[in-house]
Amino acid sequence: MSSHAGAARYAWNWGLAACRDRYDAEGKWWSGAELHRLWNKAKKADSALGWWSENSKCVYQEAFRDLERALRDFVRSRKGARGGRHLGFPRFKKRGRCRDSFRFSTGALRCAGRTVTLPRLGVIATHESTRKLARRLDNGTARILSATVSRTAHRWHVSFTVRIDRDVPGRHARPGSAVGVDLGVATLLTAVDDHGTVIEITGPKALRAGLRKLRRLSKAHSRTQRGSANRTKAAGRLARHHARVANVRADALHKATSDLASRYETVVVEDLNVSGMVAHRRLARAVTDQGFGIARRMLAYKTGWHDGRLIVADRWFPSSKTCSGCGGRKPSLTLAERTFRCDACGLVLGRDVNAARNLLALAASGTERLNACGGDVRPGPGRAAAREAGTRHCARRSDRDRHRANDGYLSGELIPSPAPHGTVNGTC
Ligand SMILES: [Zn+2]
Known part of the structure; x- marks a missing residue:
């Protein structure tokens, strides 16, 4: 490999x-x-x-x-024809300094049980079961377009780009239901639904312990001598732990977002949790940063599966500073204040709960607004949500796209094989 x-x-x-x-x-x-x-x-x-x-x-x-x-x-x-970050001219890749990755788009691309079959490499054992994808391949509801093999933190992964036929219901199972979601670091997410129920997902214990260990490891790494063997070892440990924390977080987010998308037709999230990012600047910023993006992307496609919709509030929408009771706005709210106290109406509420309630309120006004400008926008292939004129953008599958095949990603970790290429290696 x-x-x-x-x-x-x-x-x-x-x-x-x-x-x-x-x-x-x-x-x-x-x-x-x-x-x-x-x-x-x-x-x-x-x-x-x-x-x-x-x-x-x-x-x-x-x-x-x-x-x-x-x-x-x-x-x-x-x-300026492409959104997102400004891109530089492609650079040369250097061994050890770039991500190891390659792709197959033709030849024998198969999976069965705990193995995948790749051209030239033959049968390779995997840590994770590929049963779900194999079943779809067998009954003809999925087709593998390509397989990308990459190495992250000393571990090999394979990721299949798959065309899947998926039945999207004509209407969400609970029409009219809505939920406002505030993504955080300490609590993974705080949500308030249209019945006023507060859903708080603190994230698994492993995540909190993982973040503490991450801090310790990154300190240990920065204390080693530059260019030394110990630094390489420390970097490896840090990278593996980074990957683990990201996996634990992604797993928790998958469970939470699946739950939200299936239970609520309309989901409202913030564009970017700027305040959260600033508050935890010292604490593995990449991890938290990634978490927000991942959660939003998950919600974008999962709401699509259930014929729900995702509303992304504008980045400058003052969800934390606004009182969810009377609509009054506080001039300032320090990050240390975990409780929201309204000076006008005396409302006392958890900071995250208050923010989630404000986002939920946006769902009601957002519906009118969307209908007014006729904005039924489907998410683009590479972006979480299509941008729309006005203060917010929204992703929604339109009627004609229903029952349309969509691309999904399924991935699993490979067990590296010590055998030469092309050798059948099922027992590893
Ligand atoms: Zn108030």
Whole structure:
């Protein structure tokens, strides 16, 4: 698998160098398909590239496709045609400094029980069962489009891009139900539904303990000598623990968001928990940051499965400062104040509960607003929610898209095989 990752990296760098050379001479670069043709010629002409046949040819092709996409995104980002963070020009990849990853889009891509079958690599044992996907493949409701193998914190993962036929109900099982959700760090999420019921999900104990350990490990890492063997070891420990905390958090979020999406037709969340991020700046910011994005993405597609909808409140919506009782707004609310006290009406409420109630109130006004501007927007493929004019944007599946096949991701962890490529290794 390392060899395949190296091949993908080599192909990327080879293609990028070729594109840069051509750009200097002619002012344009090669497409992915052109690069693949050039590569096929080069690998036969140059005997030094003879090692290519040790890896699946698909890996090189997919690396060129990735490069083409990276160059296209770079141009679109610079022209302002692409949302999100500004993208720089693609960079060369260096072993050990980049993420090891490669993709197959053709050949034998199968899974059964606790194994996956990949081209050239053969049958590989997995830690997780692939039963769910295998069952869908058997009864014909899913088709594997590609398999991406990547390494995170010394562990190999495989992720399948799958086309799944999924029946979306014509109407949510509980029409008219709504819930406001405030995402946090200390409590994973606080929600208030239209009956006034407060749902507080504190997150598993393992998460809280994990965050404490994360802090300890990152301190230990920063105390080691730069460039030393101990620093490498500490970095490995920290990376593995980061991955574990992220997994525990994602698991808890999956359970919570599935529950919310199935129980409520309308779910309202904040765009970004800026206050939360500032409050815990010192504490594994990446983890919390990631958590908010993940939760919102999960809610976006899961509400789609149940024909519900997700309303994302504007980033500047003062959900924490506004009184959910009388609508009065506090001029300031420090982050240390965990309880909301209204000066006007005397309401005393937990800070997160107050915020969730304000978001819920947005659902009622949001419905009118959405109908008024006719905004039935479906989430785009790469983004959590489609942006809409006005103060908030919303994601919703429109009627004509119902029963439409959608792409999903299913992934599992691989057990690295010490055997050479292509060897059947089911007993590992
Ligand atoms: Zn008040």
